Amino acid sequence: MQIEVNQHIILKEINQADAPVIFSVIDQQRDYLGKWLPFVAGTKEQRNTDEFIKSILQQPAGEREQIFTIWFEDEFAGIVGFKDTDRLNRKSEIGYWLSEGYQKKGIVTLCARILCGYAFSRLGLNRVQIKCAVGNVPSQKIPERLGFVFEGVERAGERFGENKYFDLRVYSKLKDDLC
Template identity: 40%
Template sequence: MFYHKIDEELSLKLIELKDAERVFTLTDSSRDYLRKWLPWLDFTTKLEDTKTFIKNSLKGYAEGESLTTFIVYQNEIVGTAGYNSLDWSNKIAYIGYWLGEDYQGKGIMTRVAGALTDYAINELNMNKVDIRAAAQNHKSRAVPERLGYVQEGSVRQAEWLYDHYVDHVIYGMLAEEWKKKA
């Protein structure tokens, strides 16, 4: 089972069905906040939807295609983060994340994304880590910017959010750049 301790108050653990109720409650309590930037909130309306997400994520992990973890902050699950996709042929890990509204502004996601970047490069031997965020989602964009990622470009109308498209900004970190920073 995957477990990665980041620091004294923060760790990542492989998602588990036993945590479905906590994650659904967290999702539900942050629904309006998360809905602004995440396209799946209207499809996560009951506990069973979260259980299906966990099962699908565990399948992706078992097949080596992705890794979804729960973010544990001070012994409580506060969000999810991981590799939405692992491109083994090109050695690229694609990081995705979300955090419950009450846990914003504590530096959690920057530490998590830094740990995921480090793990992808030093443990999975990836050459590149990619983070994408909606152009207007300044909080999410600040994460790769704080970590020194390079803004590589944007994709127009990259994602449909309920009633409109949003552009995505693409950030990348090469293994050689990350290792120089270490």
């Protein structure tokens, strides 16, 4: 599946062939991406990225999380998609990361807006949330720009390393809210 965000940005459903480019960006930008993304430290070789993608694609189609690669002017820019989807309660979370060279162009904001609408209209969800580490101001600005409601802080919500945890700012949008 492919979603055209605008004339510059295309979302493509993640596939196994994406592993080399994804791993290459992670490997080249360890310090930058690793500041806020716990998975970077455990992604030591391309095999780790292959296994991540395989774990997504092995799920039955109706249960699989929809994860997309972000392509900006035909260049890989990052990943955006749904995680921790709860179909019974019709809710999910949008997660994302973006390569350093593509920051401050509004790319993730546009992608998250499209996925929010997709969640409500195509997936039949009632609630979408975005969680951002306290202190990760650029990431926090995305749900704020999109009119998500700040609900509070999930204390020690994300494990980062052996004995470190990030507090997470939790934002949500309901189907009845405007995207």
